[in-house]
Amino acid sequence: MTPLASPTSPAAPAAGTQTLNDRVAELIRQKIVKGEFSPGQRLSEAALADSFEISRNTLREVFRTLTKEGLLKHAPNRGVFVAVPSIASIIDIYRVRRLIECQALAQAYPRHPAKKHMREAVELALRCRDAGDWLGVGTANMEFHKGIVELADSERLNVLFAHILVELRLAFGLLKDPEFLHAPYVDMNTRLLELIEAGKFAEGSVALNEYLIHSERIVLAVYARQMPESDFDN
Numbered sequence: 238m239t240p241l242a243s244p245t246s247p248a249a250p251a252a253g254t255q256t257l258n259d260r261v262a263e264l265i266r267q268k269i270v271k272g273e274f275s276p277g278q279r280l281s282e283a284a285l286a287d288s289f290e291i292s293r294n295t296l297r298e299v300f301r302t303l304t305k306e307g308l309l310k311h312a313p314n315r316g317v318f319v320a321v322p323s324i325a326s327i328i329d330i331y332r333v334r335r336l337i338e339c340q341a342l343a344q345a346y347p348r349h350p351a352k353k354h355m356r357e358a359v360e361l362a363l364r365c366r367d368a369g370d371w372l373g374v375g376t377a378n379m380e381f382h383k384g385i386v387e388l389a390d391s392e393r394l395n396v397l398f399a400h401i402l403v404e405l406r407l408a409f410g411l412l413k414d415p416e417f418l419h420a421p422y423v424d425m426n427t428r429l430l431e432l433i434e435a436g437k438f439a440e441g442s443v444a445l446n447e448y449l450i451h452s453e454r455i456v457l458a459v460y461a462r463q464m465p466e467s468d469f470d471n
Contacts, residue, residue: 341389343442351387371415
């Protein structure tokens with residue numbers, strides 16, 4: 238159960254200026270980021286409305302918003318499904334990642350507080366790896382890359398990248414073996430963090446570019462193998 242405060246409840250001010258619809262949409266985005274919703278999965282309107290303690294009409298409005306964002310897909314007479322990313326969208330996601338992340342890292346300054354965020358993400362990934370929690374490793378990896386983007390000191394880029402990460406998790410979700418996907422990047426992130434903490438930002442940017450190319454190739458290879466069986470069959 239994920240109850241949400243109504244706009245008139247005492248807890249509502251803590252949500253700032255967000256509307257109820259905004260909060261529900263963000264909860265669904267976070268479920269995608271954490272791997273709780275997978276590509277092609279059908280979303281039960283009744284179950285989600287009960288879980289969030291909201292009306293179905295409110296949930297339908299949220300579904301429309303997330304459909305416009307490309308995160309959900311409405312199939313007539315079948316329902317609402319989590320989107321399956323296209324090969325073009327995966328290529329574009331990685332193009333944008335290289336532009337944003339590599340530049341943010343190359344131009345970072347030594348005492349940036351985002352380094353703490355990255356250190357915490359690496360430590361979380363190590364704990365998750367030891368526990369065999371590979372979805373947790375994937376979530377920690379995303380936090381690490383959010384820290385890299387924070388080096389740019391741009392709230393607009395932070396917001397843009399948060400959306401990109403939701404789409405990226407959908408691409409990751411095409412792979413049925415999260416250990417195969419995420420295991421190599423625990424050590425890669427550790428090495429990147431060492432370069433960043435040593436102030437070797439130019440070297441780190443080059444290493445990150447190669448890292449992202451490697452990641453893109455793996456995701457595209459998995460996509461090529463699994464797409465025939467993924468088209469909203471769940």
